[in-house]
Amino acid sequence: MPMDMTEPTNDWVTIHIEGKPFRADKSQNLLHACLALGFDIPHFCWHPALGSMGACRLCAVKRFRDDQDTQGEIIMSCMTPVSEGLSxxxxxPEAAEFRAAVIGWLMINHPHDCPVCDEGGECHLQDMTVMTGHAAREYRFKKRTHRNQDLGPFINHEMNRCIQCYRCVxxxxxxxxxxxLNVFGAHDHLYFGRHENxxxxxxxxxxxVExxxxxxxxxxxxxxxxxxxxxxQTAPSVCVHCGLGCNTLPGERYGLLRRMRNRFNSDINGYFLCDRGRFGYEFxxxxxxxxxxxxxxxxESPQVxxxxxxxxxxxxxxxxxxxRVIGIGSPRASxxxxxxxxxxxxxxxxxxxxxxxxxxxxxxxxQIMSDGPVKTGTLKEAAMADAVLVLGEDVTVTAPRLALALRQTVFSHAVRCAERVHLPAWDDVGVREVAQDDKGHLFIATSQPTxxxxxxxxxxxxTPDEIVAFGFDVHARLNKARKNQEDLAEPDGMYHSVVTAFQNARRPVVIAGLSSGSEAMIKAAANIARNLAEQGKDVRLIFCVPECNSMGLALLNGKxxxxxxxxxxxxxxxxxxxxxxxxxxxxxSQNAEFFLQKARRVIVLDHLQTRTTAMADLVLxxxxFSEGNGTLVNNEGRAQTYYGVIAxxxxxxxxxxxxxxFNGSGPDDPSTSRNRDAVLQDLAEDLPVFAPLAEPHAPLAFPVPSGKVPRQSFGxxxxxxxxxxxxxHEPRPPEDPDSLLAFSMEGFDGSAPSDLVTRFQAPGWNSVQAVFKHQTEPGGPLLEESSGRCLLFPAEENDASYFDHHDPCEISETELRPVIPLHHLFGSDELSMAAPAVASLAPAPYVALSPSDPLADCDTVFLSFNDETIKVPxxxxxxxxxxxxxxxxSVPGMIPGPLPGQCRLSREGQP
Amino acid sequence: MLSFLQGFWVILKHTFRKRETVLYPEEKIYLPPRFRGRIILSRDPDGAERCVACHLCSSVCPVDCIALQAAEDETGRRYPEFFRINFSRCILCGFCEEACPTAAIQLTPDFEMAEYLRENLVYEKEDLLISGPGKYPGYNFYKVAGLAVGGKDKGDGENEETPVDVHGLLP
Incomplete structure (x- = not known):
């Protein structure tokens, strides 16, 4: 069971390892405890986020009954609870031999293709093979082979290399x-893949991959x-493909961005990233x-x-x-x-x-976030919530990592079920068996299936209006329930279960967002959250914002x-x-074209060619994010810094x-070489909300004399x-005046604050599993975790009142239809669409209709809004x-521009 | 005094010995095959490039004088897109040969590489690649790697079972 599903009990006991006493947490399994204490025990199937299963038999250690017992017995440490006096x-030697034998058996069929395997050099199997000491293959017979599957543009499949640990499924x-994705076949023919390509x-x-x-x-x-x-060359970075600000670790070589990996952060993304964040980097x-x-x-003249x-x-x-100059900022700029x-x-x-x-x-x-009283929630808090209401937002596409966190509420519910039968949270199979199909208390109110x-x-x-009404209704019923006016004996569907779940919850979470474009939706969510807060619940409110710096831009108060x-x-x-x-x-398009034509001179700064750059008089x-440093503010109001990896x-x-x-100074002018810290300091002086950014990084307790943190590994x-x-003649390494990181192999090699860690590696641990060596305990927060600076705090005293619900105005023209904006994970984000792999999965234009719609039987219809008409399936x-x-x-081929509230559909062309 | 004479005696003896010095370059000396001189990239017995761009040579190189980039052809066979050795830095230690899992990179008994310009000591793949297998005539990495690559299907290699039929339930 994931670490973040469990609350530390701090029930400490003494265990003896190699005859020496150690303190260990009783709620953990032995493998977890030993790794936390700094011992290296080889393992495969156990993962802090997956829990224990006991499938691979690699984490064998020897247990002794008492002081007199010299024989001992081999046990699987991942399946053994920590208990007082455990020795x-x-x-x-027997345990070590056992572990080497397990690796030996796995190596019977593991192919001899490390030189052409992309995992090579950061492979957990390589690490474990070295760690157990297995060096030579003694099996003389042939190796098993498997045919591979084509699993799409993201994942490469090489089934020969599988060691049947079951982590993937x-x-x-x-x-x-x-x-x-599932496991097929039997005995040594197990196959992990899809039912077909x-x-x-x-x-x-x-x-x-990880x-x-x-x-x-x-x-x-x-x-x-x-x-x-x-x-x-790697450096800590922040994902730019949605507003959640997941931490990433991009890698560069020869001036090309080669890959994107997850950078563990216990509050936000934990161990996992979504595919848009992981594969969108190729833009x-x-x-x-x-x-x-x-x-x-x-x-009229062409751009040269x-x-x-x-x-x-x-x-x-x-x-x-x-x-006569005006500036237009951007939610995707730092x-x-x-x-x-x-x-x-x-x-x-x-x-x-x-x-x-x-x-x-x-x-x-x-305004809602700074007025309070409700705090904004992290993804970790979302995963641990015991009741969640998602109001009008398809989080699986607008904030995908949040959807993964919400999915974990089912498991945190299962853990609570398992606690009642005294089953430890790490016993993955057991916990799932106890919970059976009992889901958590996640309620989703959206216009479309998610x-x-x-x-x-x-x-x-x-419709969005009905969802708003639903939200305000939940708020009203919570009020009644508070005053014991609600007749809970008369359950009426979802209202009843939502209200009951919230009444019984300790840590509820309410989620809303921008994707429906409805102000009332946000107000409804704020009302519910505020209502719960006033009932004394530890409630969190999470807003999904569309782009990586939407929140930072909103705090700048632009028009x-x-x-x-x-x-x-x-x-x-x-x-x-x-x-x-x-x-x-x-x-x-009409507005934008008019604007860019009407303005006498247009200067555009951008990194990708767009329709706007095509109409600019000067494009710079x-x-x-991969070539420079900057700050992004995520949906919680957490300002995080990304560092470039390309010199x-x-x-x-x-x-x-x-x-x-632009003020005419040359490159040597001091105002030009003003670094990030100076820019942020000016900002903090101007707008008090940014005060936490005024402190530059340097005063952190950080030994600068030993040099900057290298972006390159020692290898x-x-x-x-x-x-x-x-x-x-080898050039000097490029300077990076803006950060405490260097484009070099040399420099500081101690333990840097977590937002300056450029790679996760430890002696003997070269794979991504090494992250546990950088954590306080496996799955816990990073050592010296400092993931950004929070800008928005709910006011201590607040006199804001509940929002009122205004009935929406009816659509008078019957030909007009309400628009439900459907966002796509691959397609709606601007930057990732310039990555070929992501673009290949983007949908073609379409219009979605309900089965009862009179036009539902048409193959194609004519769709009109924003004064344009296109034919769509x-x-x-x-x-x-x-x-x-x-x-x-915003998928390619659709009418460009934001979606309006209403559109027109017809069987025939232009009326 | 005695040691003094002994010294003269040794020198006198050496005057009549066979000469070790040869009149290089007119006369070449014998270098054993394991001499560590100029580095080459070899080909496998089928004539294809042996290097699979695993980066082990570059990572083991103590002076970091090897740079390469992996690429893949349409059949999935990996090869170096470029492979560069800066011989003006190379110390001919032979670690790269030891690290090479495919016997691609080999050191040869040729040391006559002197140049007037350091730039001329930067060898690209075209300069390094020879047309034969070098010191290891029989070895073909892709025959033992288990991958389906370049027309070789799964199970066609040495010591490989035919691919598993996932639908079969027989033991």
Whole structure:
């Protein structure tokens, strides 16, 4: 059972290991306790997030009955509870021989292909083989072979390498809730795969790469440009593909981003990442990247590439009249970049780059989060919740890692069931057996079916307005129940079970988001959470925000994009700086085109070519998250820093550096070399909410004299040859003035604060399993865990009252249909769509209709909104509200721009 | 005094010995096959590149003078996209040969590599690759690796069972 499902009991007992006494936690199994104490016991099937199963027999140790017992007995440490007076030996010759024999048996069939296996060098099986001392194969007969399957663009399958530890199916089925990976066959013919070739359906399939202790499942995107783990330049980073801010560990070699791995963080992503976060990284290497500045002399002339210095001086020329300049920020640009733009154009002329609706909703969320009294929740808290209500948000696509956390509520419920029969939480099989099909108290209210429905106790389906009404109703009934007015003897479906679950819960969680575009939805969720808080419950409120820095941008109090368009239209401004933003995603094509045509000069800073960059007079290339450093604020208001892994060069700078050069200063000007800390300090002085960022990193108790933390491992190879074809004189390592990390192999080699850890490795542990060596105990928080700085704290005293529910205005025109925005994990995110593997799984345009809809029998219909009409195929989706039209959000081929509240559908073309 | 004379005597004796010095380069000396000189990349008995770009040579290299990048052809066979040795750094220690799991990288008894320009000591794959198997004539890594690659199917290699029929339940 996952570590984060259990609460530490701190029931400590004394156990004897090799005759020496140690203190161990009674609620743990022996393997966990020994690893926590720093002993190395080889293991395969046990994983802190999966619990114990006793399948691989590798964690054998010897147990002695008492002081007189010299014989002892071999036991599996992962299946043995810690108990007072337990006496074991790990290094006992018989136990060691047993473990070596287990590896020997596994090696009978394990192929001799480590040189071409992507796992090589960070392989748990290699580590365990070395650790047990098994060195030579004694079996003389042939090796078993298996045919592989094509598991889609993400995962490569090499079944020969499998050692039958069952970790993959236990993760895929039990943790991630997938159904299409299973074990087939019998005895030594076990086969782990799908029933037939095909893409793995679960959005967490990428974690198989890390969960598999061998190279059976490897990263197919990495395979195309494989590099050994020791050759990668890595640095702590933050995922840019949704608003949750999962911690990641990108790896670079020869200037190319090679892969993305999970970076453990006990509060947010734990051990797992979603596939969009793991495989979306390839946008950095995309052909759509802008590498040189583009300039055009007039609106009609073509863009020609130019060099950076020339581009910067033309930018200075364009911006000579400061009063006529407005800036448009971006929720996918770093806080530093948005801040630099804000101080360049002035806060009155800074526009957030959100659409009007998004700006309003984000402001409301910030207001709710800072007014309190409800605290915002982490994903860990979501996983441990005992009652959850998701209001109008398909979290499986807008905040996928949150969906995985919510799925764990089923297991935390199972753990609570198991506690009643005195079954330890780590006994994975036992706990599941006790709970049977008893799900937790997860309730989902959405307009469309979601992938999480199977984990929910019950689901509510309706239009967004009906869901809002449902939310306010739950709030009202909670009020009644509080005053004992509710007649709970008369259960009426879902209301009753939601209210009862919340009444009995200790740690409820309420979740809402932006995807439905409804302000009332957020208010309803806030009401329920506030209601529960006033009942004395330890309630958490989680808002899903669409992009990686939506929250940071909202805290900057910018105006909306519409007001920028209005300013240009009313001739209050004529020069526009657009920062890493594609306006065609925020407003209708017509508006965006009008705006970009009407503005006299348009400067766009971006790293990917978009429709906006195509219409700009000056395009400046900027770095992505992998080439520079920056800060992102996630949905909880947690500011986290990402560090680049690709060494910077002079032509590619972070946006905030480019913006700093817009005031005409040269590269040597001190204002240009203002680093991140200075930018953030200015911001903190300007807006008090950012005060926690004023403290730069350096004052941390961190021994700077021993050098910066190296981004390269001690095994980094090819240093004197990688650039030899250009020059045989090895260059100095590039400087990184902004961070405590160095582009070097040399430097600090002690224990750095967790947000500066560039790789997880320990002597003898080269695979991802080594993360437990960096934790206080396996599955626990990292040593010196400091994952970002929290910006939003609920006010101590609050006088805010409950929100009122206004009935929605009826749609007067009967031809108009309410739009249900359908987000897609692969398709709705802008950046990951430039990654070929992710783009290959994006849906084609469609419109979803309920089976009862009169147009449901059509193959294709004409869909009109935002003054455009396209012909799209019809997809019939059960459970969709009648008359509603489900429209995929921002997928390629659809009408661009944000989805409106209503659309028009017709059988024939243009009426 | 005696030691003094002894010294003269030894020198006098050596004057009549056979000369060890040869008139290089007119006269070449014999170098054993295991001499560690210029590094080459060999081919397997079928004539294909032996190097599978496992990065073990580069990682073991004490002066970090080997850089390479792995790539894969359409049949799944892995090969180095580029393979570069900076001989101006190489100390000819032979660790790379020892580490090589496919007998691809080998040191040869050739040491005549002097150049006036250091740039000329940077050898790319084209400069390193020879047309034969070098010191290990029989070895073909992909025959024993178990992978299906380059027309070799699962089970076709040495010491491999035919692939398991997952649907079969027979013992």
């Amino acid at each position: 074991i030996s790990i290094h006992d 236990r993760f895929y089925r039990n943790i991630a809730g997938g159904r299409d 095909g893409t793995l359906e679960n959005p967490f399939s990428g974690n198989l 969960i598999c202790p061998t190279g059976t499942f490897t990263d197919k995107t990495q395979k195309a440009h494989n590099t050994r783990s020791w050759d990668l 950095v290497n995309s052909l759509r990247r802008i590498r040189t500045p583009l300039f055009r002399t007039g609106k 590439s130019t060099d950076m210095n020339q581009a910067l001086s033309s930018a200075v020329g364009i911006l000579s009249n400061k009063d 806080l530093e970049a948005n801040t630099a733009l804000r101080s360049l154009v002035g806060k009155d002329r800074f526009h957030a780059g959100f659409s009007e609706t998004e700006n309003r909703l984000m402001t409301l969320i910030v 992938d999480l429905d199977d984990a929910a106790r019950s689901c509510f389906r309706g 909306s994009l519409e007001s920028a368009i209005d300013a240009v239209n009313r001739n209050l401004a004529d020069t526009v700086i657009v920062l890493e933003n594609d306006l065609f995603r925020r407003t209708t 290339p900027v770095s992505t 910077p060069d002079n032509s590619l700078m972070e946006s905030f550096r480019v913006l700093n050069r 980094y190879s090819g240093r004197t040859a990688m650039n030899a074809h250009v020059s045989v 019809v997809k019939v989706v059960k459970d969709l509200p009648p008359r509603a039209a489900g429209i995929p959000a």
